[in-house]
Amino acid sequence: MVAGLALTQEQRELLKQRRQRLGELLPFPVLLWAGGRSPRNFPHNGYPYRASSHFLYFAGIPIEQAVIRLQAGRLELFVDDPPPGAALWHGPSPTREELAAQIGAEAAYPLSELGSFSGEALTLGVQDAATRIQQAHILNRGIPAAPDLHPQDEPLAEAVVQLRLCQDAFALEQMRTAAAVTVEAHRAGMAASRQAKRESEVRAAMEQAICAQQMTVAYTSIVTVHGEVLHNEAYHHRLQPGDLLLADVGAESPLGWAADVTRTWPVSGQFSPTQRELYEVVRQAHDACIAQAAPGVEYRELHLLAAQVIASGLVELGILRGDPHTLVERDAHALFFPHGIGHLLGLDVHDMEDLGDRAGYAAGRQRSQRFGLGYLRLDRPLQAGMVVTIEPGFYQVPALLQDPVRRQRYDDCVNWERLAQFADVRGIRIEDDVLITPTGCEVLTAALPSHPEEIETWVMG
Amino acid sequence: MVAGLALTQEQRELLKQRRQRLGELLPFPVLLWAGGRSPRNFPHNGYPYRASSHFLYFAGIPIEQAVIRLQAGRLELFVDDPPPGAALWHGPSPTREELAAQIGAEAAYPLSELGSFSGEALTLGVQDAATRIQQAHILNRGIPAAPDLHPQDEPLAEAVVQLRLCQDAFALEQMRTAAAVTVEAHRAGMAASRQAKRESEVRAAMEQAICAQQMTVAYTSIVTVHGEVLHNEAYHHRLQPGDLLLADVGAESPLGWAADVTRTWPVSGQFSPTQRELYEVVRQAHDACIAQAAPGVEYRELHLLAAQVIASGLVELGILRGDPHTLVERDAHALFFPHGIGHLLGLDVHDMEDLGDRAGYAAGRQRSQRFGLGYLRLDRPLQAGMVVTIEPGFYQVPALLQDPVRRQRYDDCVNWERLAQFADVRGIRIEDDVLITPTGCEVLTAALPSHPEEIETWVMG
Ligand SMILES: [Mn+2]
Ligand SMILES: [Mn+2]
Numbered sequence: 069m070v071a072g073l074a075l076t077q078e079q080r081e082l083l084k085q086r087r088q089r090l091g092e093l094l095p096f097p098v099l100l101w102a103g104g105r106s107p108r109n110f111p112h113n114g115y116p117y118r119a120s121s122h123f124l125y126f127a128g129i130p131i132e133q134a135v136i137r138l139q140a141g142r143l144e145l146f147v148d149d150p151p152p153g154a155a156l157w158h159g160p161s162p163t164r165e166e167l168a169a170q171i172g173a174e175a176a177y178p179l180s181e182l183g184s185f186s187g188e189a190l191t192l193g194v195q196d197a198a199t200r201i202q203q204a205h206i207l208n209r210g211i212p213a214a215p216d217l218h219p220q221d222e223p224l225a226e227a228v229v230q231l232r233l234c235q236d237a238f239a240l241e242q243m244r245t246a247a248a249v250t251v252e253a254h255r256a257g258m259a260a261s262r263q264a265k266r267e268s269e270v271r272a273a274m275e276q277a278i279c280a281q282q283m284t285v286a287y288t289s290i291v292t293v294h295g296e297v298l299h300n301e302a303y304h305h306r307l308q309p310g311d312l313l314l315a316d317v318g319a320e321s322p323l324g325w326a327a328d329v330t331r332t333w334p335v336s337g338q339f340s341p342t343q344r345e346l347y348e349v350v351r352q353a354h355d356a357c358i359a360q361a362a363p364g365v366e367y368r369e370l371h372l373l374a375a376q377v378i379a380s381g382l383v384e385l386g387i388l389r390g391d392p393h394t395l396v397e398r399d400a401h402a403l404f405f406p407h408g409i410g411h412l413l414g415l416d417v418h419d420m421e422d423l424g425d426r427a428g429y430a431a432g433r434q435r436s437q438r439f440g441l442g443y444l445r446l447d448r449p450l451q452a453g454m455v456v457t458i459e460p461g462f463y464q465v466p467a468l469l470q471d472p473v474r475r476q477r478y479d480d481c482v483n484w485e486r487l488a489q490f491a492d493v494r495g496i497r498i499e500d501d502v503l504i505t506p507t508g509c510e511v512l513t514a515a516l517p518s519h520p521e522e523i524e525t526w527v528m529g
Numbered sequence: 530m531v532a533g534l535a536l537t538q539e540q541r542e543l544l545k546q547r548r549q550r551l552g553e554l555l556p557f558p559v560l561l562w563a564g565g566r567s568p569r570n571f572p573h574n575g576y577p578y579r580a581s582s583h584f585l586y587f588a589g590i591p592i593e594q595a596v597i598r599l600q601a602g603r604l605e606l607f608v609d610d611p612p613p614g615a616a617l618w619h620g621p622s623p624t625r626e627e628l629a630a631q632i633g634a635e636a637a638y639p640l641s642e643l644g645s646f647s648g649e650a651l652t653l654g655v656q657d658a659a660t661r662i663q664q665a666h667i668l669n670r671g672i673p674a675a676p677d678l679h680p681q682d683e684p685l686a687e688a689v690v691q692l693r694l695c696q697d698a699f700a701l702e703q704m705r706t707a708a709a710v711t712v713e714a715h716r717a718g719m720a721a722s723r724q725a726k727r728e729s730e731v732r733a734a735m736e737q738a739i740c741a742q743q744m745t746v747a748y749t750s751i752v753t754v755h756g757e758v759l760h761n762e763a764y765h766h767r768l769q770p771g772d773l774l775l776a777d778v779g780a781e782s783p784l785g786w787a788a789d790v791t792r793t794w795p796v797s798g799q800f801s802p803t804q805r806e807l808y809e810v811v812r813q814a815h816d817a818c819i820a821q822a823a824p825g826v827e828y829r830e831l832h833l834l835a836a837q838v839i840a841s842g843l844v845e846l847g848i849l850r851g852d853p854h855t856l857v858e859r860d861a862h863a864l865f866f867p868h869g870i871g872h873l874l875g876l877d878v879h880d881m882e883d884l885g886d887r888a889g890y891a892a893g894r895q896r897s898q899r900f901g902l903g904y905l906r907l908d909r910p911l912q913a914g915m916v917v918t919i920e921p922g923f924y925q926v927p928a929l930l931q932d933p934v935r936r937q938r939y940d941d942c943v944n945w946e947r948l949a950q951f952a953d954v955r956g957i958r959i960e961d962d963v964l965i966t967p968t969g970c971e972v973l974t975a976a977l978p979s980h981p982e983e984i985e986t987w988v989m990g
Contacts, residue, residue, distance in 0.1 A: 106567040106576060106656075107567075107656040107675075108567075108579050109581070109582050109656060110582075110656070110675060110879065110882045111656070111674070111675050111676065111882075111883065112882060113749075113879070113882075114749075115567060115569070115576040118569050118570055120570070121570050155926075155928035156759060156867060156928050156929065157758070157759045157760045158758060158760055158761075158762075159757075159758035159761060159763075195567075195569065195572070196568075197657075197659060198658060198674070213659070266743070268740060268741050268743045271740060271741075272738070272739075272740035272741035273741075275736070275737070275740055276736070278733075279729060279732060279733035279736055279737075280727075280729050280730040280732075280734075281729065282727070282729045282765055288574075288575075288577060294620065296620075297618070297619060297620035298618045299619055300620060301619075302620075415570070416574065417574060418571065418573070420571075421572075421573060421574075422571035465616075465617055466616075466621075467621075468617065
């Protein structure tokens with residue numbers, strides 16, 4: 069492990085409560101593996117270590133190659149002491165007993181003892197294949213790669229979803245620190261834009277702010293003047309004065325908790341009139357969803373609300389024609405807003421997506437076949453303690469707008485000439501992290517401006 | 530793939546020469562997989578993609594999930610066109626034919642055709658386990674994880690080592706760009722140190738310089754005031770005015786070629802007298818090895834030369850007692866310089882270490898059991914075109930110096946009281962990347978100062 073990661077007594081107490089709740093939900097023993105390093109180009113050159121989120125949820129800290137056993141609230145740790153000679157390369161390491169005390173384990177054993185504790189245990193497959201093979205070996209059954217599950221493990225997945233859907237004080241403290249650093253990163257990106265020649269320089273300034281705080285990115289950053297490519301991972305484009313830059317960058321705290329924030333700003337420090345008009349449409353959708361987010365509200369309704377606000381705004385701008393409600397029913401909004409309004413956020417940026425749609429979709433629900441709904445990652449009533457993103461957008465995606473089938477289907481309701489006047493907008497997204505509270509919601513990333521004039525001020529420095 | 534990565538005609542020609550040479554060395558067909566992404570915390574949140582180095586060596590550019598077939602200089606590409614809908618998320622992609630033209634392939638097929646081209650082919654296992662399973666499936670035999678090989682693939686490993694030991698103009702151009710950016714990163718780190726409060730801030734400044742140039746780190750950065758932990762990956766320590774900071778940070782070019790550089794500097798901008806004395810010992814070892822590096826010289830002799838210079842320097846400082854030559858024979862130098870003088874550098878920071886010691890050790894040679902030699906990663910006569918690191922160091926490692934067995938063994942030759950006067954030195958390393966030329970060598974990273982006064986100037990800004 070993990071120099072510099074010590075848990076407080078309060079954190080340990082909250083971890084214990086998580087384990088007790090699991091014990092109440094599930095009458096079976098559970099084994100959770102932290103997992104190992106994934107090799108990059110050769111075995112000793114691994115990617116930076118990330119423990120399995122399910123392990124982190126119940127153990128609190130990453131402990132490479134460790135396994136925990138949970139039953140009726142009791143915690144046992146299985147981990148080997150470092151091999152002789154490791155101190156030369158990796159420095160002094162905590163002993164097994166010290167690690168056990170750190171996470172509040174009642175007992176601790178070497179990994180060789182794991183086999184005698186594995187009977188009837190449920191598990192969830194880790195991401196690194198080498199450890200997944202160990203899981204299968206210890207449990208003597210197949211452990212499929214995510215999002216598939218062995219049928220025996222379904223009750224564990226259900227219980228974990230039930231626990232992890234709503235965040236406790238431990239999680240929220242971590243997510244607030246990740247959010248705060250993410251806000252700093254976006255400010256650094258805005259401040260760097262006018263001097264930067266390429267996207268990569270803005271990305272570097274943003275990730276520097278995260279790295280300096282001993283955090284890592286929670287996902288591969290998107291920092292691009294081609295925001296119309298939704299998962300753009302290229303950073304080589306030159307910044308031109310009229311460009312909008314879309315930055316979707318989020319920090320992950322040292323204990324593994326994520327933030328996920330997008331802002332879009334003019335490289336020059338000033339939105340053009342057309343950019344500002346479309347930006348305000350997206351911002352209205354963003355603000356409307358946040359105004360409505362509260363316990364009991366269906367997240368899917370927030371998605372449709374955003375679609376409605378965007379459709380209305382585009383009608384007002386003369387880009388769409390017709391009744392906004394009817395336009396949304398026809399999925400015309402999805403020509404310009406083709407993704408979902410957001411997702412769960414927690415230890416994973418798309419929280420628990422290793423379990424497929426088990427976390428995102430309430431029991432009995434499944435993905436819609438509709439073009440305007442099928443990409444929605446979350447379809448549940450909101451509950452106090454959930455953290456979700458709200459991330460409406462407007463994009464001109466050539467693959468959608470030049471698609472002959474779609475052009476024909478929506479020919480009556482799109483004013484293509486008018487749309488052409490907004491050619492200086494390729495992609496806009498505004499994304500914040502929102503905690504559902506008993507009475508409504510709290511925007512964890514509210515310190516970052518979304519108002520266009522404030523953004524201009526930050527870019528202008 | 531890989532927006533913004535286009536090969537020149539000259540680069541394509543050099544790739545072709547590599548493939549022709551492979552065909553001359555090996556009468557069998559070869560299949561090389563690029564590999565896929567390794568998942569981080571869930572399948573769609575992968576680590577940044579890195580293609581297999583062996584694939585990159587013969588194809589030139591990373592093409593996710595692609596396979597190449599090589600036989601007698603002929604190149605065939607197997608890759609699938611992106612699935613429908615991918616353009617929405619990932620933007621426009623080159624077609625199979627465009628990719629084939631880019632890398633100079635004579636023919637291109639979908640992956641489904643691979644099975645009919647796989648007969649008797651040799652391969653090398655990739656790092657990601659999911660792709661390794663595909664390799665085994667296509668070739669209908671086991672593909673063990675590195676550094677193990679299926680016996681059938683040994684001749685391919687031998688041929689690849691023979692080719693990759695010496696770098697061609699394509700490789701050297703890439704390594705020079707990685708070296709140049711690495712030099713910038715170290716300068717940025719030196720400049721950031723006086724203002725920085727923690728190691729993480731210096732690391733962030735260094736990696737920013739790499740990220741801004743659209744490169745990535747070739748390995749996990751070491752940036753620490755605890756340089757005595759050789760592979761330190763913690764960045765949380767506060768910087769204190771009297772600290773030395775050791776930074777081992779190297780860039781990887783967009784086509785995958787590595788640099789690997791270490792500098793050690795005083796956080797305050799001024800070496801203490803004791804720090805300067807030990808720094809000069811390490812620098813003399815560094816300079817002596819570079820003065821001797823030339824074709825025909827045994828790399829192991831450079832290691833022993835560094836050991837000799839360090840032992841002499843420590844005798845002069847009164848830390849060691851006795852005849853330097855005898856001290857090295859007794860491995861007394863290794864109390865303070867416990868690692869090897871360096872390693873091969875190329876597409877991998879420890880080049881071809883996925884093949885175990887097949888690249889590092891000449892045929893018939895193997896690792897020494899000696900404490901002062903066992904960690905040497907390279908034991909071959911140098912050849913023109915090889916790129917190696919030269920990286921002597923001095924460390925006070927508690928696990929070595931407090932070890933009762935070692936303390937007793939070396940009690941007659943260590944002046945512990947004198948050593949205690951150098952307590953403000955925990956770790957010093959100076960590492961450069963060195964190209965062996967027909968007449969001697971060229972330091973690819975020579976633009977970065979190693980002279981203590983120049984370093985002080987950079988830190989002072
Ligand atoms: Mn998001
Ligand atoms: Mn090195």
